[in-house]
Amino acid sequence: MRKLTLILSIILFTFSLKSQNSSERIIAGNEGLHIGGYGQIDFNLKQRDGSIHENGKLDVHRFVTFFGYNFNEKTSFVAEVEMEHVVELYVEQAFLNYDLLDNLSLNAGLMLIPMGIQNLYHEPPTFNGVERTNVDKYIIPTTWREMGIGLSGRSNAYALNYQLMAVNGFNGYSDESGRFSGKSGLRGGRQKGAESYITYPDFSARVSYYGIQGLTLGGSIYIGDSETEAYSGLDLSNENSVASADSTIIGINMIGVDARYKKGATQIRGQYIVATLDNTNQYNSKTGKDLGSKIMGYYTEIGYNLLHNRDSEEELIAFVRYENYDTHAEVDSEMIRNDAYNRTEVTFGLGWKFAKGAMLKADYQMLSNESSPDEYTGQFNFGTAIWF
Amino acid sequence: MQFRNLAKASFFILGVFVFYSFSTTWHPSNKDWKKIEKSIGYLINSNIFETVKINNIEGLDPSIQFFQIKESKNIKGYFAIAKAPSKFKRFDFVAFFSVDGDLKKLQILKYREDWGYEICNKRWLEQFTYLNNQSSSKVQIQSISGATISVDSLCAYVDMIRKKLNNFLTQKSIDY
Numbered sequence: 001m002r003k004l005t006l007i008l009s010i011i012l013f014t015f016s017l018k019s020q021n022s023s024e025r026i027i028a029g030n031e032g033l034h035i036g037g038y039g040q041i042d043f044n045l046k047q048r049d050g051s052i053h054e055n056g057k058l059d060v061h062r063f064v065t066f067f068g069y070n071f072n073e074k075t076s077f078v079a080e081v082e083m084e085h086v087v088e089l090y091v092e093q094a095f096l097n098y099d100l101l102d103n104l105s106l107n108a109g110l111m112l113i114p115m116g117i118q119n120l121y122h123e124p125p126t127f128n129g130v131e132r133t134n135v136d137k138y139i140i141p142t143t144w145r146e147m148g149i150g151l152s153g154r155s156n157a158y159a160l161n162y163q164l165m166a167v168n169g170f171n172g173y174s175d176e177s178g179r180f181s182g183k184s185g186l187r188g189g190r191q192k193g194a195e196s197y198i199t200y201p202d203f204s205a206r207v208s209y210y211g212i213q214g215l216t217l218g219g220s221i222y223i224g225d226s227e228t229e230a231y232s233g234l235d236l237s238n239e240n241s242v243a244s245a246d247s248t249i250i251g252i253n254m255i256g257v258d259a260r261y262k263k264g265a266t267q268i269r270g271q272y273i274v275a276t277l278d279n280t281n282q283y284n285s286k287t288g289k290d291l292g293s294k295i296m297g298y299y300t301e302i303g304y305n306l307l308h309n310r311d312s313e314e315e316l317i318a319f320v321r322y323e324n325y326d327t328h329a330e331v332d333s334e335m336i337r338n339d340a341y342n343r344t345e346v347t348f349g350l351g352w353k354f355a356k357g358a359m360l361k362a363d364y365q366m367l368s369n370e371s372s373p374d375e376y377t378g379q380f381n382f383g384t385a386i387w388f
Numbered sequence: 389m390q391f392r393n394l395a396k397a398s399f400f401i402l403g404v405f406v407f408y409s410f411s412t413t414w415h416p417s418n419k420d421w422k423k424i425e426k427s428i429g430y431l432i433n434s435n436i437f438e439t440v441k442i443n444n445i446e447g448l449d450p451s452i453q454f455f456q457i458k459e460s461k462n463i464k465g466y467f468a469i470a471k472a473p474s475k476f477k478r479f480d481f482v483a484f485f486s487v488d489g490d491l492k493k494l495q496i497l498k499y500r501e502d503w504g505y506e507i508c509n510k511r512w513l514e515q516f517t518y519l520n521n522q523s524s525s526k527v528q529i530q531s532i533s534g535a536t537i538s539v540d541s542l543c544a545y546v547d548m549i550r551k552k553l554n555n556f557l558t559q560k561s562i563d564y
Binding site: 078117152154156163214263311356 | 508524531536
């Protein structure tokens, strides 16, 4: 009987949701609890290299459920729980938000570092192409989230939105080995809120300007040092030990600018990110790594909605993107640049958004690097993208 | 047994939230009310007017409230204040209408989060004053990358407000 009551309750609740159209669901909203999600399921097929065969890869790349709870009008909690490749479980965001003023909020917890476009806006239907851009993956590196405290604010009069935060830095050295690398830059050092540690806080800020219709301009900065386990239990009076521990720390100064523009059927976006890394000579000597002293990347993309003039919410977006990123843009004097880390990608494809938050994507990528600039590897990608 | 208890508790908590969200109305702050009055003065070209809440619009969500703008007992227009959902929170906005029910101005009073704030752009909001009634706002409005939820929400609310006001004006069943 109890089971029957429970099943009936679930059916009634489900029916009550389904009986609303999308507008009614928005109007109804829910003051307290918000539940949603996004995900992407991908198929990647690399082109054969001569007679060398490559298998295709099918992957539930990521599925994220997000929860927001408003305790009252001023206080809320936001969390995103992510499953990657079916078996990896992460918390992508988990922070408390308190509105100090109508246009100023205090945030504390695991937060996205406000750098570039896709680290903040990475729901798959919001970007073109099956996969995220590799500038965001290898230079920023998305999804970059760390523990900290910050302020976010808005000024409607000046059409500005801004964020400031103090967070823990990358884990640059643990288990007596370096976490950074020449190929992947800083990516291996993300702590992701999993028993993170900190010596001194790093600082990050972003300003967005939205005063021109259709255009959003962003500027981001990140300043700080990487963290090192070599400092745990370190005797600060022992100069040799301190010098040895210091050689496992990287100074990081990253800046980024980005723009998104949409008018009629046309959409354009671009991004440039550069980071100078200090102390790489000592770091590489200590860890045997080949980390560059400067990493940079940029992309520019144009898209066109082929269904723009139809009286429909459907979109069919054709796009092309040019992307270059180099994790050895500069190296210290005792190293030689690895041209294979200077990578260029041309991506073109289609995205069919046939329902709000549901999209099919297909694209072809031409992947090359400066070690053999006249050659490229082709890759076909197909994927589903959802957001609800 | 534990699952059943958990499920029951979840439905009870959900029920409380749903009841709470449908049973409360809201009021703009004094500061926001002054913004509304300033916009009315500009739209009707007069600073001498009164606002009267319209209580007899049927089926209206408590997050939306309608008012009449009167000047010396003459109706000069209408406006609606609403609290619409963005990604996690709600934003407050006001929609001003002529005496014939044409949308004259849309104004965001408060936006409370870091996603979707681009909808506060005044020029982007101006698009709503050129909408036709043939299709939904969502189809006619320029979408904004990174602000999908807030754009959809505002469009749904504007469509709902226009529909309710037009029904009200057609029926002429005003009861103050």
